[in-house]
Amino acid sequence: MPSQHCYSNSPHRRALKGVKVIQTKPISPKQRQILEAALALLSEVGGTGLSMRKLAERADMRLSNVQYYFPSRDDVLRSMVQLYFEECTDSIHELTAASDATTTEERLRYLVRLGLSHGETLSEMCKIFRELWAVAGRNEAVHDCLMDYYRGFADVVSIFIVGREVASSVHERVKAILIPYFEGYSIAAPSLSLSVDEVEDMLFDMIMQNILSN
Amino acid sequence: MPSQHCYSNSPHRRALKGVKVIQTKPISPKQRQILEAALALLSEVGGTGLSMRKLAERADMRLSNVQYYFPSRDDVLRSMVQLYFEECTDSIHELTAASDATTTEERLRYLVRLGLSHGETLSEMCKIFRELWAVAGRNEAVHDCLMDYYRGFADVVSIFIVGREVASSVHERVKAILIPYFEGYSIAAPSLSLSVDEVEDMLFDMIMQNILSN
DNA sequence: CAATAATTAGGTCACTTGACCAAGGCTGTC
C-alpha cells in the first residue's frame, strides 16, 4: 500500500476504468516495494536517471532480485506509470466520496480548493507529475496513459460538481477550465502575486457566473 | 541565431530583465551551436539523459571540443536554461509588438489565441518546457529561473492586454488566470472534448465578464 | 519427505559516461 499521506492533498484522482490495462494480475508485495521505490526515485533523478541499481538500493533489495521481478528497466517504468495513475484515480474517488458538500456551489468550492492545494508547495506528487509530463512528451504510451487519466479525472470532477443530469456542454466546459488550470497552477503558482485564497475565489466566481449560471 | 520557427507559435516570451544573469559576455558561435544542440537533445532524452557525448554528436563536434567551451555538463545545462528563457522572452516581446490589436478585447483575444495555440500539437517548445518543469522540480536554480521567466511573461501579457494605467489588482487577476491556464492547457488539451476555438471563446468571455468588466 | 518452483544473491560482460590530460595546428605578436 502506498503511503496515503502522499495523496491526501492531491486532486488528481481518476478512474482508469477505460484504459487497456496490460497488467491483469495483482502485484506482489515485493513488486509494490520496487515500484514505490521507483516513484520516489523518479522525482529525484527523473525518468532517465532512474537506474536499476539506484532502484535496488532504494528498495533495499539486490539488483538481481529487482531484475527477477522486473526483467528490464522498461518493465519497471511501465508498471510504475500504470500503478501511479491507478492510485491517483483511487484517491480522487476517495476524496470526492469523503466530501459532505451538497449544493453545486459547495461542490465547486470543494474541488477548486482541492485543485489549488498543491500550488503552495511543490509536493512529491507535483514532482512526479512533472516527470511524467516530460516522459509523456517523449513516449507515446505514457502520453496516452496520461490523457486517459485526465479524461477520467475530468469526468469525476464534472460529475461531482454538476451531477449527471446536466447537459454535456456544461460538463465539457467545467472540465476544460478546471483541468488545465489545476495543472498549470501547480507550475506557475509560486510566480503569482495573488494568494491561493484569492485565486480560489476568482476561479469559483468565474465558473459560477459563466458556466454554471442557468 | 536560433531557428525562429520554433518560437513563432510560442506565447511564452518574457524579459529576464530582473534575473541575475551570470553570463555577461556574448556567447560565441560555437557555444551557441552547442547550446542549440543541447536544447534539441533535451526534448528527446530529458535532462539527465543529455550526455556530453550525445551533445557532441548532435553539435557535430568532438567531445573534447565541447568540453573546451563548456568544461562541465553542469555548465552546459545552466547556459542552456539561461539562453532558452532569454530567447523566449525576446519572442514574446516580438509577438506582442507585432500585433495590430487596438482595443482591450482585441488584445485579450489575440493573447488567448496565442496562449492556446500549442494545445493542438505537442510542439518542440512544449516538450522543452516539460523537461524544464521536471528539472525545476529537482533543481532550485532552474526553478527560480522559471519563476522569474513567468513573472516577466505575466507582466508582458497583462500590460499588453489592459495597459499600464489599470489598477494592479486587475493585472494580478489577468495574470493569475492566464498564465497557469496556458501552461496547463498545453498539457491537458488532447484529453479535452472542447475544441481550441471553443476554449478560446469560453476563456475570453470569462475574463471579459469577470475581470475586465468595469 | 522428495521434487519442483520460486526467490535471492553474486558475478560478468560490453558499453556508456564525466572528467581530465597531452599534443598538434593555427594565428597573432614581438
Added chain:
DNA sequence: GACAGCCTTGGTCAAGTGACCTAATTATTG
C-alpha cells in the same frame, strides 16, 4: 623565428549501467 594563446583532437581513467548467467536458499506441492 620564437613564443603565447586559442582551438581541435584523440586518448585515458574510474565509475556506473542494463542485461544476462549461475548457484544457493527458501517455499510450495503432491
